Amino acid sequence: MKKIAVLGAGSYGTATAYHLAKKYENDANYSICIYARDKKIVEEINRDHTNKKYTQTPLPHNLVAHDNLQQAVDKADYTIMGVPAQSMRSVAKELAPIIRHKTIIINLAKGLEVGSFKRMSQIISEELQAVKHLCSITSLGGPAFSKDIFAHHPIGVALGGKNNKILHEIRLLFDTETFDVKITKDVIGVELGGALKNVFGIMAGIMSGTDMGSSINGDYLTRSIVDMKAIASFMGARRATLDGRAGLGDLAITCTEGSRNFRFGREFAKQHQKNSSLPIDELLQNTLEALNIKTVEGFYTLDPLYQLCESINMFVPIVNNLYKMLYKNDCSPEEAVHRYRIRDKIRSREARLTISRVLSFLFPRIWYRRERGFFGVKNL
Ligand SMILES: NC(=O)C1=CN([C@@H]2O[C@H](COP(=O)(O)OP(=O)(O)OC[C@H]3O[C@@H](n4cnc5c(N)ncnc54)[C@H](OP(=O)(O)O)[C@@H]3O)[C@@H](O)[C@H]2O)C=CC1
Numbered sequence: 308m309k310k311i312a313v314l315g316a317g318s319y320g321t322a323t324a325y326h327l328a329k330k331y332e333n334d335a336n337y338s339i340c341i342y343a344r345d346k347k348i349v350e351e352i353n354r355d356h357t358n359k360k361y362t363q364t365p366l367p368h369n370l371v372a373h374d375n376l377q378q379a380v381d382k383a384d385y386t387i388m389g390v391p392a393q394s395m396r397s398v399a400k401e402l403a404p405i406i407r408h409k410t411i412i413i414n415l416a417k418g419l420e421v422g423s424f425k426r427m428s429q430i431i432s433e434e435l436q437a438v439k440h441l442c443s444i445t446s447l448g449g450p451a452f453s454k455d456i457f458a459h460h461p462i463g464v465a466l467g468g469k470n471n472k473i474l475h476e477i478r479l480l481f482d483t484e485t486f487d488v489k490i491t492k493d494v495i496g497v498e499l500g501g502a503l504k505n506v507f508g509i510m511a512g513i514m515s516g517t518d519m520g521s522s523i524n525g526d527y528l529t530r531s532i533v534d535m536k537a538i539a540s541f542m543g544a545r546r547a548t549l550d551g552r553a554g555l556g557d558l559a560i561t562c563t564e565g566s567r568n569f570r571f572g573r574e575f576a577k578q579h580q581k582n583s584s585l586p587i588d589e590l591l592q593n594t595l596e597a598l599n600i601k602t603v604e605g606f607y608t609l610d611p612l613y614q615l616c617e618s619i620n621m622f623v624p625i626v627n628n629l630y631k632m633l634y635k636n637d638c639s640p641e642e643a644v645h646r647y648r649i650r651d652k653i654r655s656r657e658a659r660l661t662i663s664r665v666l667s668f669l670f671p672r673i674w675y676r677r678e679r680g681f682f683g684v685k686n687l
């Protein structure tokens with residue numbers, strides 16, 4: 308008997324548990340449970356087989372819910388982390404003394420921790436290693452909206468981890484006719500692709516809310532990938548991973564209506580147009596209330612990302628101007644887009660020159676284009 312425990316009964320945790328429970332609905336060798344901290348949600352899942360706060364799709368009867376974390380993870384072969392990035396450390400801390408030593412962990416969250424710049428697998432590993440756990444930690448990235456999982460629409464995701472055997476095992480665990488998992492050892496690339504695309508998705512929403520036409524959408528995707536690759540490769544990812552599902556693939560859908568990050572950016576632009584004199588906290592609060600959503604990962608990741616890029620003087624015009632608008636109220640949405648595009652003109656070439664590729668291959672942590680110029684002076 309194999310036990311799968313999904314932690315977090317929000318939108319994506321429930322969709323992932325749904326996918327697995329459906330796949331193993333008639334297979335007595337698998338048991339699937341989901342942990343929610345809210346007793347009412349647990350009762351609803353066990354009694355009505357629904358989780359109406361997050362989905363209208365009925366849940367399979369073999370999906371069992373717990374409000375007790377220990378019961379949920381007891382003897383689990385797979386533990387799936389479905390809570391948002393800023394809750395990951397506290398949940399991992401709670402797990403450390405109770406989790407099965409050889410459970411395989413699959414992280415679903417896409418974000419960086421505020422304050423530490425850390426990725427999800429780093430946080431989980433830090434918390435679990437404190438009590439000498441031997442768990443294998445993997446991260447699932449790539450384009451997948453929970454509503455598409457509930458609808459059994461085609462899904463293609465990317466799984467990053469260190470151990471090939473475990474990656475293949477998880478691939479088969481999730482695999483169905485509609486659900487495909489590609490594996491990679493570049494867990495850093497998978498996690499950064501997911502975290503960064505949320506930030507860039509917000510700016511795409513801002514552009515949609517300020518009516519800049521549709522041509523810019525294609526331009527924006529490609530300029531975002533340039534910055535995403537620069538940041539990710541500095542942090543140790545392979546650039547090729549950012550060209551795949553975890554990077555470009557996920558960015559493409561996060562720059563559309565289906566994404567909360569995109570809708571957040573679009574609504575912020577509208578709120579700003581309505582009343583630009585409001586303090587930034589109020590504008591942000593009004594934006595979230597208008598959308599009735601809680602999890603906008605890109606907003607939280609933007610802060611550590613900006614701090615990191617500032618500290619290393621990296622040239623990332625989109626991140627820079629988005630931060631100044633959302634955290635400092637330094638400019639309007641229109642100005643933020645205008646400013647990043649003007650800054651980006653400093654890059655005159657469509658692709659990197661061979662010499663620049665060779666140099667960045669030899670010295671991956673050195674780049675010639677800097678936000679504040681070589682001597683700390685703005686170069687535009
Ligand atoms: N939704 C999607 O389509 C996708 C989401 N993701 C990623 O998955 C992660 C989760 O997102 P999503 O499910 O959409 O977010 P939701 O806001 O829908 O749900 C978050 C869930 O986490 C729970 N939670 C938060 N903190 C804790 C905690 N400390 N202990 C226990 N439970 C907690 C919340 O509980 P409560 O209801 O009690 O607040 C809620 O059930 C994010 O990082 C997101 O980027 C990735 C791919 C697709």
Ligand SMILES: O=C(CO)COP(=O)(O)O
Pocket residue numbers: 417449450451452505508557560561565566567568569602604
């Ligand atoms: O990560 C996602 C799709 O792959 C979900 O994106 P949002 O959190 O922006 O809705």
